[in-house]
Amino acid sequence: MVKEIEKTGIPVAHLCTIVPISKTVGANRIIPTIAIPYPLGNPSLTEKEEKDLRRGIVENAIKALETEITEQTVFQ
Amino acid sequence: MSKYKIVHYINQFYAGIGGEDMANYEPEKREGFVGPGQAFQGNLKDEAEITATIICGDSYYNENMEEAKNKILSMVKEENPDLFIAGPAFNAGRYGMACGDIASSVEKELGIKSITGMYIENPGVDSYKKNIYIIETKNSAAGMRKAVKSMSKFGLKLLNNEEILSPSEEGYIKRGLRKNIFVEKRGSERAVDMLIKKLKKEEFTTEFPMPKFDRVPPSPAIKDMSKAKIAIVTSGGIVPINNPDHIEASSASKYGKYDISRFKDLTCEDHETAHGGYDPSYANEDADRVIPIDVLRDMEKSNRIGKLHNYFYTTTGNGTAVANAKAFAAEIAQELISDGVDAVILTST
Numbered sequence: 001m002v003k004e005i006e007k008t009g010i011p012v013a014h015l016c017t018i019v020p021i022s023k024t025v026g027a028n029r030i031i032p033t034i035a036i037p038y039p040l041g042n043p044s045l046t047e048k049e050e051k052d053l054r055r056g057i058v059e060n061a062i063k064a065l066e067t068e069i070t071e072q073t074v075f076q
Numbered sequence: 077m078s079k080y081k082i083v084h085y086i087n088q089f090y091a092g093i094g095g096e097d098m099a100n101y102e103p104e105k106r107e108g109f110v111g112p113g114q115a116f117q118g119n120l121k122d123e124a125e126i127t128a129t130i131i132c133g134d135s136y137y138n139e140n141m142e143e144a145k146n147k148i149l150s151m152v153k154e155e156n157p158d159l160f161i162a163g164p165a166f167n168a169g170r171y172g173m174a175c176g177d178i179a180s181s182v183e184k185e186l187g188i189k190s191i192t193g194m195y196i197e198n199p200g201v202d203s204y205k206k207n208i209y210i211i212e213t214k215n216s217a218a219g220m221r222k223a224v225k226s227m228s229k230f231g232l233k234l235l236n237n238e239e240i241l242s243p244s245e246e247g248y249i250k251r252g253l254r255k256n257i258f259v260e261k262r263g264s265e266r267a268v269d270m271l272i273k274k275l276k277k278e279e280f281t282t283e284f285p286m287p288k289f290d291r292v293p294p295s296p297a298i299k300d301m302s303k304a305k306i307a308i309v310t311s312g313g314i315v316p317i318n319n320p321d322h323i324e325a326s327s328a329s330k331y332g333k334y335d336i337s338r339f340k341d342l343t344c345e346d347h348e349t350a351h352g353g354y355d356p357s358y359a360n361e362d363a364d365r366v367i368p369i370d371v372l373r374d375m376e377k378s379n380r381i382g383k384l385h386n387y388f389y390t391t392t393g394n395g396t397a398v399a400n401a402k403a404f405a406a407e408i409a410q411e412l413i414s415d416g417v418d419a420v421i422l423t424s425t
Contacts, residue, residue, distance in 0.1 A: 001311065003292045004405030005420055008413055011295040012309075016424040018138045021173060021199045027422075028294035036099070036135050036170070036425050038358040039312070041365030051370065058371045058421070062381065065304075065419045068297045 002027040013061040015039060019074060029064040030074045033057060080124035080235045083155045084113045085148070085162040085178055087171050091131040096355040099170075101133030103144060105151045112220060116161065119228035124235060128155045135354070137174035144174075145181050152182050159231050164193030164223040165200060167215040167395050169353075172200025180207035189234050193223045194249070197398050201249055209234075210249045215395070300382075304418040307385035309408060311393030311401075312366040312425040313351030314342075314359065323392060325352025331391035331404040333411075336384075341370040353394025354425050366423055385417050393424060 003026050006012045014027035017039055022030045033039035040054045064075040088094055088101040090111040109117050110129040117126050130151050137144040152160060160182040162175035172194045179190035184207065193211040194201050201210055211230055213223040226247045233240065243250045261269070266283070273280040298304045315323060321332050339346065347363035349356045364370045372384045389408045393401070412420065 001309065001401050001405035001408075002422055003290070004402050005309070005409045005412065005422070006292045006295050008409045009295050010409065010412060010417060010420055011297060012420045012422050014422050014424065018170065018173060020141075020203055021169065022424070024199050024202045026291050028292070033423070035139055037096075037354045037356070038365040039423055039425055040368045041358065041362065043358050043361070043365075050365075054364065054368050055371045055374070058368050058375070059380075061421055062301060062306075062375070065298050065306075065421075066301055069294045071294070073294075 011065050013064045015057065015061055023072060023074075026072070028069060028072055029061075029067075030072065031057065031061045031064055032074065032076065079122065080159060081155065081157040082116075082120070082124050082126045082159045082161060082231070083152050083157040084109060084116065084126050084129045085160070085175065086111055086113070086129060086131055087137075087165075087168075087174065088131060088133040089171075091129070093131065093133075096135075096353065097357075099133045099135035099355065100139075101131065102136055103130060103132040103147045103151065105130050105154075112164075112224060115220065115224040116228055119225055120232065123232055124159070126161075127157065132174065134168070134170035134174055137177070138170045141177065145178060148178055149181060149185060152188065153186060157188060159235055160188050160190040161227060161231060162190065162192040164211070164213045164220070164227060165195075165198060166193075166213055166217055166219065166223075167195040167198050169199050169394065172198035173203065174200075176200035176204030176208070176210070180204050183208055191227060191231055191234065191248075193227045196249065205249050205251050206253075209240075209251070211247055212249050298419050302379045303382040305383045305385055305416055306372065306381050307412055307415075307417040307420050308336075308367050308369070308372070308388040309405075309420055309422045310367050310388065310390050310424070311396075312359065312390070312423055313349045313392035314347055314363045314367050314388075314390050315350045317346055317348050319348070319350045323350045323390070325350055325392060326395040328392045328396045328404075329400065331389055331408065333387050333389050333408075335386060336369060336388055337386040339369055340373045342367070351392045351394060351425060353392070359425075366425060368421075368423075372421075382418075385412075385415065387415075 109126040162179040165171040175192040183190040195215040342363040349359040
């Protein structure tokens with residue numbers, strides 16, 4: 001899905017937990033997330049901590065979309 | 077002659093421990109065969125014996141790859157088998173990644189022959205086919221009997237040091253290796269034969285299929301994020317409560333497009349997940365954990381981004397055919413372009 005969208009010229013940030021899969025399928029801007037059932041959260045945190053965590057990941061994704069790249073890049 | 081020793085690797089589901097709720101199960105070693113190991117033992121007859129089975133949850137393996145691998149490697153080392161069999165994983169993505177990774181590691185680090193079995197579209201295939209023999213299977217456990225039969229047969233061949241023939245003869249997935257062979261006709265003659273067949277529009281088989289590089293060059297970055305329109309797409313199956321379009325829990329035949337213009341924050345009252353491939357309790361409790369609407373709304377307000385697109389697109393990514401996913405995304409992409417979307421955040425579970 002990432003590639004079909006990226007093909008049209010729209011940059012895609014792929015947020016996923018299993019980075020090797022994302023690399024294999026060919027995403028270009030890869031943003032690692034927390035866990036499979038809650039990529040952008042962590043139920044053991046307080047609501048505020050959890051939202052801060054999520055904000056950090058989304059901010060990383062936004063930065064990735066602002067960054068020119070020439071090859072597959074994992075944004076840690 | 078003493079029997080060959082085999083160690084078998086399976087996930088929590090095939091061990092009968094549980095489904096997605098138990099996907100974080102840590103590696104455990106049991107004596108003898110478990111689950112599909114019984115069928116393997118039937119096929120291996122008196123030639124080999126499954127002396128131990130290692131069980132690990134799919135999420136545990138994929139989220140803690142190094143740790144899981146090291147734990148399992150030491151378990152395999154204790155048994156010191158002649159052959160290591162993982163799976164078969166069919167079209168289960170995380171299981172396939174785990175099988176491919178552990179089988180590759182056992183072979184590479186312990187020098188023990190290893191095989192696994194998968195459906196051709198499993199992401200584990202492309203990641204690990206270079207390292208190990210992956211027997212091609214059907215896409216679901218309905219193909220278990222056949223998979224076990226061909227994996228057992230192939231495993232015994234490896235154990236007996238028999239010559240391994242080409243992928244199509246043995247039923248394993250092409251590894252991209254080249255092997256020198258002697259043939260009757262020399263190259264120039266074979267090439268001319270092929271050319272003649274091609275001119276006659278007859279079928280011919282190339283001896284050197286070109287590799288398919290299925291890659292897309294990165295799109296240019298967004299210059300001014302404060303004016304950019306961002307859309308969310310997910311394979312995590314987030315849908316409005318009660319899944320109005322009945323998107324399938326696995327092997328999805330469709331995607332959904334839903335209006336989020338009135339939402340600042342998703343809650344268990346309004347959104348849930350339709351995905352059947354991971355424990356849904358966390359996403360059902362708060363769907364922002366899969367599609368971060370709350371944070372993107374804040375960013376829209378603070379003008380970090382220009383606008384969050386009024387719709388999000390969703391499907392369930394487990395067991396979904398690559399051809400379907402491609403078709404969904406091609407349609408979605410066209411809509412995104414006509415709606416003036418500048419960039420996409422795509423989340424996967």
